[in-house]
Amino acid sequence: MSSHAIEIHGLGKQYRIKGNSTSSLLGKIARRNQEDSFWALKDLNYNLEQGKVLGVIGPNGAGKSTLLKLLSRITFPSAGKFTAHGRMSSLLEVGTGFHPELSGYDNIFLNGSILGMSKTEIKSALDEIIEFSGVENFIHMPVKHYSSGMKVRLAFSVAAHLTAEILLIDEVLAVGDASFQRKCIERMEDVSRHQGRTILFVSHNMRAVNDLCNEAIYIDGGQLVKSGTAEEITSFYNKSLEQRAISIDLADRKDREGTGSIQLQSMTFTDENGNPLSELRSGEPVTLEVKYAGSKAPTGLNVRLSIGRENDGFIGALSNSLAGNQFENLGTEGTLRCKLDKLPFMTGKYVVNARLTEHNIVTDDVKRAIVFEVKEGDYFGSGDLFSTERTGVYINQHWE
Structure with a gap:
């Protein structure tokens, strides 16, 4: 019997991109010629030993989720193959397997069945699943009334109490509050170390990867770039962030207005320790560094950053x-x-128009100085995410 839980050989997934749609015959012929394709994942080879916890890390769009969808058989590979030795279960997206009209109780059975559990297995673990989820007071309420955090807690609890030998977990834990994330990490450590289960864990949380994983792989551009211990790969990932920082060099911009006596040189988003960030999330601490240079030391300097939506609308200002x-x-x-x-x-995506003034005289004015995108985050730490297709701002508040 193989000592590997998963064996991956040349695994790849190709998607086709089509040109603009048109109803004319000539347009359809032209569109067919415009068809292009890209590899979301290409020629990945890896063997994961039984009982190990593998961290899968990399930038957004690298192919991490594609890998888990292939292993979960949600989509089929365009090339290569993989072999899983043991029953496999996955937790990839918030609320997958939940029916909004059913109660949390009924959805435990529905979700458990989708994940491969028998009715007997679900019943034997039912009390533990409910207790672990922390939603026992709402277990008979339809899940359409659940917050995103409640759905994640219940979905993870079902998956974590599964008897499957292999567990695939995507970045869904980012939705939960910090205490529940810690609880999930401890549960995964327990099922791995004491029950011998194998786990693939996709995350942008390097601390969680280091705490939980024995080994890790770094994927970028759909390809396996590096593999090693969790500490080695998370260190490699952190160094790569410096090359992907949300930063812009403004020194050579010609489309600017003002006297020019003091000008913007660059803008960079960093974390609390001054490390450049490649990703921004709602509710997380962030620092925006603004570099300037002038012919003399400025006095009465004011920095005004007007922030708006990508396509229209002013939202707020930093000054x-x-x-x-x-x-x-x-x-x-x-x-x-x-x-x-x-x-x-x-x-959503936001645009910053930047202006420098000295004693109310405009010295530099740069439109679209920097464009940045914000990922979903738990701003209030409540586990309840305000889902919206429109950009906007959260307002600090306290209710009594």
Whole structure:
């Protein structure tokens, strides 16, 4: 019997991209010629030993979720093959397998069946599933009234109490609150170390990967770039972030207005320790570094960053003057930092128009100085995500 839980040989997934649709015959012929394709995952080879926990990390769009969908048989490979030795279960998306009109109780049986559990297995684990989920007070309520966090807690609880030998978990735990995330990590550690189950864990949380995983792989551009211990790969990932930082060089921009005595040089999003960020999430601490340079040391300098939607609409502004922060003893060049304890923007893409003024005289004005995208996050730490297709901001609030 093989010592490997999963054996992957040359696995790949190709998707076709079509040109613009048209109803004319010539247009259809032209569109057929315009068809292109890309490999979401290409020529991946890896063997995972039984009882190991593998972290799968990489930037957004790298192919991580595609790999798990292939292993879950949600989609079929375009090339290669894999062999799984043991029953496999997956938790890939929030609420997968839940029927909105059914209660949480009924959905345990529905979701468990989809994940491969028999009715007897579900009944034997029912009390433990409900207790672990923490939604026992709402277990007979239709899940359409559940928050995203409640759905994740219940879905993970079902998957975590499964008798499957192999468990695939995507980045769904980012929805839960910090205490429940810790609880999930501990549960996965338990089923791996004491029950000998094999886990594939996709995450952007490097601390969780280091705490949970024995080994890890780094995927980028649909290809396996590097494999090794969890510590080695998370270190490699962190270094790669510096090359993918949400940063813009403004020094050579010609489409700018103002006197030019003081100009913007660059803008970069960083974490609390000054490390460049490649991804922004609602509710997480972030710092925006603004570098400037001028012919003389500025006095009475004000930075005004007007933030709007990608296509239209002003949403808000960041300004040291607005915040009551006046700069003193500035040099002819330097770095100014705007620190946000919790990024207030909802999921979506945003544009920043940047302006520098000195004693209310515009020295530099750059439209679309930087464009950034915000990923879904738990701003209030409540586990309840406000899902919307429109961009916007969260407002700090307290209800009594």
